[in-house]
Amino acid sequence: MTHKSIRIGGLTRVEGEGSLLVRARDGRVTDVELNIYEPPRFFEALLRGRDHTEPPDITARICGICPVAYQMSACQAIEAACGIEVTGPLRDLRLLLYYGEWIESHALHICLLHAPDFLGYDSGVAMAADHRHLVERGLTLKKAGNELVAALGGRAIHPVNVRVGGFYRAPARAELAPVAERLRRAREEALATVEWVAGFDFPDVEHDYRFLALHHPAEYAILSGTIAVSDGTGFAAADWPAHIVEEQVPHSTALHARLDGTAGYLVGALARYALNGRQLSPLARSAAEAAGLGPVCRNPFRSIVVRAVEILHACDEAIRIIEDYTEPQAPSIPAEPRPGVGHGVSEAPRGTLYHRYRIDGAGLIAEADIVPPTSQNQARIEMDLRHLVEPRLDLPEAELAALCERAVRNHDPCISCSAHFLHLHLDR
Amino acid sequence: MAGPAATAGRPRLAVWKFASCDGCQLTLLDCEDELLSVAAEVDIAYFLEASSAVGPGPYDLSLVEGSITTPDDLRRIRHVRRVSKRLVTIGACATAGGIQALRDFAEVREFAAIVYARPDYIATLERSTPISAHVPVDFELRGCPIDKRQLLEVISAFLAGRRPFVPAHSVCVECKARGNVCVMVAHGTPCLGPVTQAGCGALCPAFNRGCYGCFGPMESPNARALNAQLRELGMSTPELVRVYRTFNATEEPFRQAAEEAESDT
Numbered sequence: 212m213t214h215k216s217i218r219i220g221g222l223t224r225v226e227g228e229g230s231l232l233v234r235a236r237d238g239r240v241t242d243v244e245l246n247i248y249e250p251p252r253f254f255e256a257l258l259r260g261r262d263h264t265e266p267p268d269i270t271a272r273i274c275g276i277c278p279v280a281y282q283m284s285a286c287q288a289i290e291a292a293c294g295i296e297v298t299g300p301l302r303d304l305r306l307l308l309y310y311g312e313w314i315e316s317h318a319l320h321i322c323l324l325h326a327p328d329f330l331g332y333d334s335g336v337a338m339a340a341d342h343r344h345l346v347e348r349g350l351t352l353k354k355a356g357n358e359l360v361a362a363l364g365g366r367a368i369h370p371v372n373v374r375v376g377g378f379y380r381a382p383a384r385a386e387l388a389p390v391a392e393r394l395r396r397a398r399e400e401a402l403a404t405v406e407w408v409a410g411f412d413f414p415d416v417e418h419d420y421r422f423l424a425l426h427h428p429a430e431y432a433i434l435s436g437t438i439a440v441s442d443g444t445g446f447a448a449a450d451w452p453a454h455i456v457e458e459q460v461p462h463s464t465a466l467h468a469r470l471d472g473t474a475g476y477l478v479g480a481l482a483r484y485a486l487n488g489r490q491l492s493p494l495a496r497s498a499a500e501a502a503g504l505g506p507v508c509r510n511p512f513r514s515i516v517v518r519a520v521e522i523l524h525a526c527d528e529a530i531r532i533i534e535d536y537t538e539p540q541a542p543s544i545p546a547e548p549r550p551g552v553g554h555g556v557s558e559a560p561r562g563t564l565y566h567r568y569r570i571d572g573a574g575l576i577a578e579a580d581i582v583p584p585t586s587q588n589q590a591r592i593e594m595d596l597r598h599l600v601e602p603r604l605d606l607p608e609a610e611l612a613a614l615c616e617r618a619v620r621n622h623d624p625c626i627s628c629s630a631h632f633l634h635l636h637l638d639r
Numbered sequence: 640m641a642g643p644a645a646t647a648g649r650p651r652l653a654v655w656k657f658a659s660c661d662g663c664q665l666t667l668l669d670c671e672d673e674l675l676s677v678a679a680e681v682d683i684a685y686f687l688e689a690s691s692a693v694g695p696g697p698y699d700l701s702l703v704e705g706s707i708t709t710p711d712d713l714r715r716i717r718h719v720r721r722v723s724k725r726l727v728t729i730g731a732c733a734t735a736g737g738i739q740a741l742r743d744f745a746e747v748r749e750f751a752a753i754v755y756a757r758p759d760y761i762a763t764l765e766r767s768t769p770i771s772a773h774v775p776v777d778f779e780l781r782g783c784p785i786d787k788r789q790l791l792e793v794i795s796a797f798l799a800g801r802r803p804f805v806p807a808h809s810v811c812v813e814c815k816a817r818g819n820v821c822v823m824v825a826h827g828t829p830c831l832g833p834v835t836q837a838g839c840g841a842l843c844p845a846f847n848r849g850c851y852g853c854f855g856p857m858e859s860p861n862a863r864a865l866n867a868q869l870r871e872l873g874m875s876t877p878e879l880v881r882v883y884r885t886f887n888a889t890e891e892p893f894r895q896a897a898e899e900a901e902s903d904t
Contacts (some may be wrong), residue, residue: 275662
């Protein structure tokens with residue numbers, strides 16, 4: 212009887228803190244534990260009793276990498292509770308801000324966190340010693356995204372210009388012109404990035420994923436829509452609680468989300484591409500085709516290519532919005548609170564992000580519920596690891612450990628994003 | 640302890656995370672134009688978010704993000720202090736306990752029960768405290784998030800062995816420097832600028848919004864006078880309390896300002 216266990220303490224090049232344990236016995240994987248040791252911050256609790264205008268600023272602090280996602284899901288949930296919908300130029304500005312976040316977040320992941328895995332470096336900075344221009348190109352792309360967020364939101368991390376009902380100040384057309392200019396250059400760099408990452412050497416792995424993503428009839432969904440699932444089922448944002456249930460599981464430090472009673476569905480770039488790929492901009496679509504992605508990509512290692520395609524799409528769409536932009540009559544629409552519940556769903560760079568708020572008669576938050584992408588993906592990441600490790604148990608330990616760590620990074624887990632992570636006392 | 644030859648002689652930098660959103664350490668990676676120059680000047684020896692290479696201590700400069708909220712954090716911060724020649728805390732979580740310090744005004748067990756089915760599993764402390772409550776800190780850089788330019792100034796200053804130049808005046812001074820119209824005087828918009836430390840570049844007023852205090856209190860603010868003004872603009876007591884209890888709620892001047900607002904009614 213042979214035992215084997217791989218323990219990786221301190222997963223690196225992921226956002227937040229986690230570790231990994233894989234146990235095997237007689238050629239079978241017995242346990243996979245992705246352990247998150249992000250201390251609990253109790254956002255859903257501390258939101259209670261706050262004014263209905265506050266969640267966009269407060270929940271932004273859940274994640275420094277995707278604060279806009281939190282602001283967008285929060286605003287839309289509260290607006291739904293107030294019975295209003297932000298449309299027209301204000302909605303376009305929201306899309307624009309969100310594309311900026313997609314560009315910076317994906318560029319950060321591709322160039323500084325993920326690409327080093329394929330080229331054999333410890334970090335983007337180490338990679339720069341031999342491939343300075345590649346790292347600089349990644350940083351330039353990331354900067355274009357950050358500048359877009361800062362132009363609209365005041366700063367790249369925790370933007371200050373977002374409010375329930377719209378914005379505090381709408382930008383003048385002239386303010387956006389230089390941003391568009393930079394985005395046109397970024398679009399070229401994004402195209403080159405797709406071509407670059409498409410040429411990486413990918414492990415030959417495919418998983419039978421059940422995908423979940425937002426779907427919108429008129430656009431590659433990012434800001435709003437209905438929930439689509441790859442098995443053909445789908446539901447409205449307001450029906451989320453009836454389909455997605457989070458539960459505490461004894462071996463993990465995060466809540467696991469189950470979809471219609473089944474664990475292990477996937478959200479994020481691969482899911483969006485599989486469900487909505489036909490709605491990418493023509494340039495992004497042809498780049499995806501040239502990169503050999505096909506209509507559905509089930510190899511998580513190739514998710515880096517999908518993220519690069521999404522950057523290209525985001526540049527394209529952002530340029531289009533700026534070119535067509537007309538200044539709105541007012542930077543926001545009134546949002547009068549009334550007692551009720553609202554749901555808000557949007558596509559954070561890492562996947563579907565759900566917010567629900569119940570507002571009381573005084574306009575205060577009575578209940579808050581937030582389901583971040585990483586707590587939805589955690590069970591599926593563990594399944595990936597199980598399938599990956601089992602046929603490769605004979606590999607040298609260090610090599611197998613490195614492969615496991617890569618398999619986690621494939622999904623760009625945003626560990627701080629989970630307001631739910633806690634410490635379990637494990638029996639070992 | 641000498642590092643490998645390639646890094647010999649360069650100061651060694653470490654970046655640590657406690658309870659936080661990662662935004663402040665991300666600020667370092669957001670220095671796109673300067674990142675590779677910084678990496679040439681310092682050996683980034685420990686930075687889990689950015690690198691798999693983990694170089695052993697001691698470190699010449701440690702940047703610490705996040706607040707102390709678990710028993711394990713208490714042990715870890717002492718270790719960080721031991722292996723760091725200089726320790727600089729970055730961001731409101733590390734300097735003031737952050738948004739998660741709102742537990743200080745509630746019962747943490749109740750908070751846990753709201754979020755978790757099995758709150759008894761959670762190892763968490765009653766309070767979320769700044770790093771300086773546990774170990775000596777060489778410098779505190781404030782902000783939620785910190786400002787990129789100020790971060791570069793702090794790193795440069797520590798490399799050169801001088802004190803960082805980080806002004807302690809109010810946001811109002813930055814508004815004037817930026818040429819913003821005063822939102823409080825011109826539009827009657829409530830603003831915490833007069834009691835909040837500068838550093839952001841007066842962002843919110845530039846977007847026609849009142850400052851919401853994310854850099855925490857300035858040196859010796861006059862919150863009592865501001866509260867009277869905010870009441871005149873129509874703010875109720877609960878609104879006043881909430882406006883001080885966000886990202887720097889436990890900083891003494893803001894804690895006091897909220898308590899004064901409560902007792903003035």
